[in-house]
Amino acid sequence: MRQLLSLLPRPSRYAGIEEGTVTKDPATVDMRIGLAFPDMYEVGMSYLGQKILYGVLNQRPEFWAERVYTPCTEAADILRTHNAPLCTLESDTPLKDLDFLGFSLTHELCYTNVLYMLDLGGIPLRAADRGDDLSAWPVVAAGGGCTLAAEPVADFFDLMVLGEGEEVMLEVLDLQNKARLLGWSRSQFLYEARNIPGIYVPSLFSYNSADGTLTPKHQDYTRVTRRVIPDMDTAFFPASQPVPFGAVHNRLALEIGRGCTRGCRFCQAGIIYRPARERSVDHLQNLLEECLASTGYDELSFLSLSTGDFSALKTLFMSTVDRCAKEQVSLSLPSLRVGSIDDDIMGRMAEIRRTGATLAPEAGSQRLRDVINKGITEEALMLHVQKLFQHGWQQVKLYFMIGLPTETYEDLDAIVDLCRKVRGAAGRVRRLQVTAAISPFVPKPHTPFQWERQLTLPEIRERIQYLRDAFKREKSMKMRWHEPVMSALEGIFSRGDRRLSGVVESAYRKGATFASWIEGLSLDPWMQAMEEHGLSPDEYTRERAADEPLPWDHLHSGTTKEFLAKERERAYAMKITEDCRYGACRLCGVCDVGKKESGLDRLTDTTSYRNRLNRQERDQQAHTPLTDETGNVLPSAKNEPPKLADELKVKAGHFRVWYSKEDRAVVLSQLELQSLFERVMRKASLPMTFSQGFHPLPLISFGRALPVGVASRAEWFSIYLRTPHTAEQVRQALYGKLPAGMEVLFVEELFNQKKVIQSVTETYRLDYTGPEEKKAAFFAAWEAFRNLDELVWTRETKKGPRSTDIRPMFRNFSMIGGTSMALDMDWSQQYLSPLALVKVIVPDSTILDFSLIKLSQEFE
Template sequence: MDDLLSRVERPSRYLGNEPGAIRKDPAQVSFTVALSYPDLYEIGMSNTGLHILYYLLNQEPEVAAERVYLPERDLEALLRDSGRPLCTLENRVPLDRVDLLGIQLPHELAYANIVKLIRLARIPLWATERSDDDPIVVGGGPGAFGCEPVAPFYDVVVLGDGEEAFPALIRAVRAARAEGLPRRELLLRLAALEGCYVPRFYEPVYDERGLLQETRPTVPGVPPVVRKALVEDLEGAFYPDRAIVPYAYTVHSRVGVEVMRGCTVGCRFCQAGMIYRPLRERSPKRILDLARCGLAATGFDEVSLLSLDTGDYTLIDPLTKELLDQTADQRVGLSLPSLRAGSLTDDVIRDIRRVRRTSFTIAPEAGTQRLRDVINKNISDEEIFETVERIAQNGWTQLKLYFMVGFPTETRADLDGLIDLVLRCRELGRRHVRRFNCQASLGTLVPKPWTPFQWDRQLSEAEARERLSYVAHGLRSRGVGCKYHDPKASWLEGVLTRADRRLAPVIAAVEARGGGFESWQGRLRVDLWREVFAEHGIDAEDFLRARAPEETLPWDHLSPRVTKKYLLGDRRKVDRLANPTTFDCRDDLCSGCAVCFEGDVRNRLAKYGEDPLGNGKRLPLALTSRVALGHGVARQLEKQLAGEAPVRDQAAKAGADALAAKLRRRRPKKPGKRRWAVTPGAPGREGPAPAFLPERVAAEDEAASAGEAAPSAPGSAATPAPD
């Protein structure tokens, strides 16, 4: 491959000898793993999962784990023309000669890229056509729980945490190879491992109407439902204390430390919040050690504390303070990429402000309190406004707000509420900073597998465009910047997310005709996808419909240990008159998702009392903004609140007060004023949901079918195209 690099753009992304990369002598290793991300180097290099696996697998002296990413179009064409396979970065091992090819499943718009990568590896695309000598193709990552559309391309898909499952899988492959087992026997062995799904041993069964009846095992001994692998205690799990320093530009050039995994807030649209449960926090001492070592090994000037919502980390205040104190002389920046409004304290906001003064981002997701209750985003208007005032008081002048449209029960009033909320945020910010500005980013809900909204229908492209344009116009006409995600991309994402194995030939055909990189702005070719859907006789819109509760879903046999019963119960709360929210099980009682119902699996929170920062000091309770409670403590507090148990000590008393305040806040909000008793398009209801702004959608459809230009959506004439 090296001889081709002088003929391509940005060859630095293919060098493979960056500081921090591990290049083992091929003669000294007996097993080669290629870890790949189905996108360009710039994107894939920032992936935390692959970063962990790379250093974890390379700990084994006889195993070489090397990286590979998709090449840009220029190198792709050269490889195809020359008939040579794509190679790993470190030792240029051709992918058809590695022992195991890991291809991350990051999101659904990467499906064509996965096909592209396997084809460039020059190994058979369909798993059942591979011989004993071909690499074992293994998937994993957040997309694993809805992987059916690409399942026929994988030999194995690992569900859940990889720190224990991946090494176990490699040990099993090495042992089977040493015994000379044929491929099928080897895969049968892998199918018995925790979290290992071997798609070829399962077949979907459809009825005469094309409805999925079940996905059943085809050989005896493989589990009918594959449960995810789970690392019970993140504190003891492997995490690298160094990183690769790229020569070329990448999305993130910084030391990333995962502070916790899982989230217990329970937002009903959020797949990550369900599939990564339970919540497991690392200790502040370990996080500080990892950050210190990472900075020393790489020379980066930024530490990013990674999780689904870092503001909710139990000891976030003392952690950020200590981290910035320890690195004060290096002027290290602190980035907390995922923050929930309401989870931030003054101290954290000040700490972030100490070094970096870029824009601040919060994600209210919905514009009204009613709709935020429907999606179980447990933040109030007051918490949002309080956060905005705090950041303005601390000198920020830019606020980014993220929202989605298309939630069940959404009405025009909610969209008007969204506009009002953004305007109110700007007004509050300007009370403190005259130049304070807001920018809104909008997306469309894609109801994901293993979420309470998985039974809900997704908006059509026209409906989504209508709502997005409405909000964008409302904001831009008042001088607020607004960008929205291309509804065509959301439409395709929805189809790919909610589809089953029948889509695999479509994905393969789209890639063969030049598809790929669908998540890149300007590269999405929806017309090509529609054309191929039609040729294969597939009604893509059908995948977006509402599903009945009793319907078999394509991902039912891939379990994140959260039960379908729990999700359905949670979804049904939306339809009831009183408070539709579910409490956060982090510091209240268990809400019953079932992840923790066996063994020693439970939420594990960082603690106050055990020398948390490694400096021999015990933290005063007042240093933190929240009270960490285990299940037992929470139950005890419930009793104390009910007067059934005495309050024994000050810490428990403080906890009791905090819990009481929390419960007070969660009382139903003016149930008498609630106007939405039933949900249009709710699971099990007959017919399609009524269209939003029906007159506009109908007019647009009519115009489109008559071959005329569709009437311009509100605001579209005065504003640029969506991003």
């Protein structure tokens, strides 16, 4: 796969040279492991779970864990055209040659992408087709939130990890390593793996194809229980981690806790990640320093299911925000509930950065919010948004669901009315925008609403159109919505049984991949596949009887079915169940309470499951209106830029850093390099000078953008530092900090140079790398070009067609040996991509036929 990098779109996705990657000698490890994420690189590299497992496994010298992501369809076509298998990023190892391949199942719409990756990796799709030889194919496993109800893909996996995987993954791999040494068969290994708490082996349950029900094959293995780490201060967190070349969330996500006990009745995560466990503040502060120093990120996010409910959030935030401000590291708090942060935190957030604020009322009416146990009032919501506007926010997004149990059209009208009230709370805010984000409700397993009916696709579309018509009449209000087809598919597979395995495979064969992307979404192959297998969507989206067997009954989250049924009754009675962290225990079954033991597996004699908090009461005060001395509510603040500390603007030194860019690093784009060098400067503890404005940026400038695929031994960037340094001190600080294929060559100090000066001449070496039979024609094209007085190249640009005579750009070119040429380029009048110029001269060539490397550049 690596030899095709230059042909692949966005090749940096597949290069495997990110900072923080782990490389090992294959001859020194016992187990080769692939951590597979069934979505694009940009999505997968935002997923913290994979980074945690990557760090845990690679701490063990006998294991080597590598990453692999779903290639885009264009990249997959290139692989197939060249008969190249899908490989790991770090070592370019085909997936079929691994010992263990683990997929993260984070949502149901990724299921066909799993088959897509197995197929591209040359691995049989179904576990039954991989035979009984343990060494013939990798053990294919799944983990992630979906595994507690993943029967629709059970036939494709040898085993699944239920719950948190840091500890159980090591136990599974140790067992597999033992099995390989002892010559066990695959079935013997899986039979022994059933004894590891948290491991689900689908093949140890007999499947009834008539109705999708399951029968255990062994009396000592009738139910599998989720695995939980009781104390988060003992849980591994990766200080060093692969830092992506572009990701949906390209920032340091510091996990401050797991679990949420708010008890929203629609929320699966609020059940399957119980109990609530917080890392201690001291531990988090130590992790923060290690992570920032190791990664060089300029943005930090405190990650949790409900960050605002962290009991010591104010203590943690206030102790962190000043430290981050000193290095211009921004700090964000996702997953905030209404009223979950107080005035002090909101005020400091306003000083850092104000973009948009997001809140989740989930329902427009108080009646429906009580049904789903959201636990917030309209009064609290209005106070929260009022304070946002007073602190300078101009944009507020509100998340709502439609199709919730007992919903009426009056509840839909209440969504519009609530957005009007939020708009009214803004006062005279300029450029005000209130956005309602609408998602159809999908009943999820292991929740109080697991028995409920889901709206049909026509019903979803009808209600979305009803809301769209209402929002069209409103100023400063807009509506966005989740694609109804996605919700319909999610509803089928979230509560599906094993009969759907055939549907998943058939849909994949019909081209159904990337179902969570609008560009790749089509309902037709899914419906055709269901019809072929004699199944109907209504069978899976219908209401379930309270006493009927459910496809996930043999998979235990720790929460009892009796608790879920009782919560459903309370929903219809519109009764609120308070958060058990700070209120009464409702005996959900997860925690050890008095003489009643947790439903989770007892891992040791001292294992105790309970909510673990920093404080028994939250360290924040309730919201109060911001008023003046006479009690009048203060008007909204002006949206002025955050104040930048004076010391961050000092220009104490200006340097040009020269570096090389070869091997796999040639695939990095200029935009990726800019982000890379900002992080490298932070890791090197070189204090950059920053600009002013709403988004202060380091004062860093670059030479001409080198085309992707072109190597160089003469690249540079210039940087201002805010404390005195010598050029040698800068070089030493940067030494060894760049990715593979890049090296700092030397550093020079710039004096009295305010404007970045670009080179006027550059020299390149062109090497022919194509087949021998094309070589003569390749160089003949260059000889023909030498004899031309002009060669006009017309190309499409953003401003329309542009024509340029490219002949004057070549000052000289001459042969070096039999397969190379020296090119002297003149950019005094205009710069064009040298890679593109070669293709103009030899139009029949491809990037596989030649390589270019820049050797030097000169200034006027």
